[in-house]
Amino acid sequence: MKFLIINGPNLNLLGKREPGIYGQNSYESLCERLKAFAAAHGATADCVQSNHEGAIIDAIHGAEGVYDAIIMNPGAYTHYSIAILDALKAVEVPCIEVHLSNIHQREEFRHKSVTAPACVGQICGLGLYGYEAAMGYFLEQS
């Protein structure tokens, strides 16, 4: 299986700020870990991070016919990007939404995901493991 891992705004700062919420691992180590997990299961994972909504939409469009599944943490776009919701609906590549933190234990405005309805499912609160759990789900389905 070929996975595309998309991380949205500010996730490039992982490990540099707010370690109490997002953990101590850097974005680079997250990608290394996910690539290693994929390889250990006979799969591949490409990682993309952007602070720009349009670039995320382009990555989703570009996944069609190239990747078997998307695993995406849309960051704060989760809570208001109808454009990302529409992009997910426009492609046939299945997506699981992942959040490092438990968005339901946080501010009210983080409880709602506008993008999750276009996803197979949503995993939150499990830190980096959430991305591996998402890959594990797709691997088991294949």
Ligand code: CA2
């Ligand atoms: O819990 C998650 O994974 C979030 O998607 C992270 C987003 C937040 O807006 C969502 O509500 C939940 C924020 C990502 C910010 O990432 C940072 C990482 C390190 C330091 C500062 C920000």
